[in-house]
Amino acid sequence: MKDDSRPLIADTKVSATGVDVYYGDNHAIKDVSVDIDDKAVTAFIGPSGCGKSTFLRCLNRMNDTIDICRVTGDILLDGFDINAKSVDPVQLRARVGMVFQKPNPFPKSIYDNVAYGPRIHGLADSRAEMDEIVETSLRRAAIWDEVKDRLDASGTGLSGGQQQRLCIARAIATSPEVLLMDEPCSALDPIATARVEELIDELRGAFAIVIVTHSMQQAARVSQKTAFFHLGVMVEYDATEKIFHNPEDKRTQDYITGRFG
Numbered sequence: 001m002k003d004d005s006r007p008l009i010a011d012t013k014v015s016a017t018g019v020d021v022y023y024g025d026n027h028a029i030k031d032v033s034v035d036i037d038d039k040a041v042t043a044f045i046g047p048s049g050c051g052k053s054t055f056l057r058c059l060n061r062m063n064d065t066i067d068i069c070r071v072t073g074d075i076l077l078d079g080f081d082i083n084a085k086s087v088d089p090v091q092l093r094a095r096v097g098m099v100f101q102k103p104n105p106f107p108k109s110i111y112d113n114v115a116y117g118p119r120i121h122g123l124a125d126s127r128a129e130m131d132e133i134v135e136t137s138l139r140r141a142a143i144w145d146e147v148k149d150r151l152d153a154s155g156t157g158l159s160g161g162q163q164q165r166l167c168i169a170r171a172i173a174t175s176p177e178v179l180l181m182d183e184p185c186s187a188l189d190p191i192a193t194a195r196v197e198e199l200i201d202e203l204r205g206a207f208a209i210v211i212v213t214h215s216m217q218q219a220a221r222v223s224q225k226t227a228f229f230h231l232g233v234m235v236e237y238d239a240t241e242k243i244f245h246n247p248e249d250k251r252t253q254d255y256i257t258g259r260f261g
């Protein structure tokens with residue numbers, strides 16, 4: 001007989017334990033531990049400068065590109081230490097893709113923007129295979145119909161919302177397992193924002209998605225789990241519903257009710 005009394009336990013995709021981040025003497029992330037669920041959206045919220053983006057960048061070693069930045073602690077992707085010497089950060093970033101605040105298509109054609117990652121990683125053996133990857137990625141990013149007749153046009157000629165969906169197509173073209181999104185809608189108008197939010201909801205069936213957002217409404221709309229950061233500390237991490245309706249910590253309560261931030 002099916003046992004319905006057991007709680008549903010999601011698979012953990014990324015497990016961080018005791019993570020600290022320093023920029024020179026600035027201790028920006030303090031002993032953060034978090035398990036990120038697979039096939040769900042996790043939102044990072046908190047006031048400006050609390051360390052959301054810094055922690056997000058730990059998850060695909062983007063902080064490696066910042067000279068003064070030092071990261072300690074353990075971060076496991078499917079149980080493997082992403083900071084191990086044997087891990088190539090470029091390969092890691094194919095598994096853990098990223099979309100940035102400002103849409104940043106390459107000054108190349110729409111086609112080449114999407115084909116860029118698959119080319120670097122040798123994912124297609126023929127032009128037909130590459131065409132397939134490009135089309136599938138653009139379809140999944142909900143922009144195929146708008147660009148299918150102008151794949152040779154420059155990606156930078158699209159509207160801001162289209163550019164961001166192109167960047168999402170580029171990020172998913174290498175079939176990542178985790179998608180990191182750092183305030184992906186902050187440069188978009190409300191209609192383009194709604195479009196990207198719908199897309200996030202569709203994509204979560206396929207990836208673990210982690211989104212940094214300044215908008216509590218957005219976190220409530222798109223995520224299943226929410227982590228609240230304050231002054232470099234992860235104060236509370238729970239089901240989004242709980243964080244927004246019945247948080248445990250007074251600092252979370254104060255933030256979600258607009259008392260600071």
Ligand SMILES: Nc1ncnc2c1ncn2[C@@H]1O[C@H](COP(=O)(O)OP(=O)(O)OP(=O)(O)O)[C@@H](O)[C@H]1O
Pocket residue numbers: 023026028046047048049050051052053054055066214
């Ligand atoms: N590239 C960097 N070099 C030096 N210090 C940095 C760098 N990036 C962030 N910091 C510092 O780390 C701390 C956390 O910043 P971070 O950008 O991660 O916060 P955030 O919560 O994402 O902020 P916001 O919501 O304003 O984007 C801040 O004190 C910030 O000044």
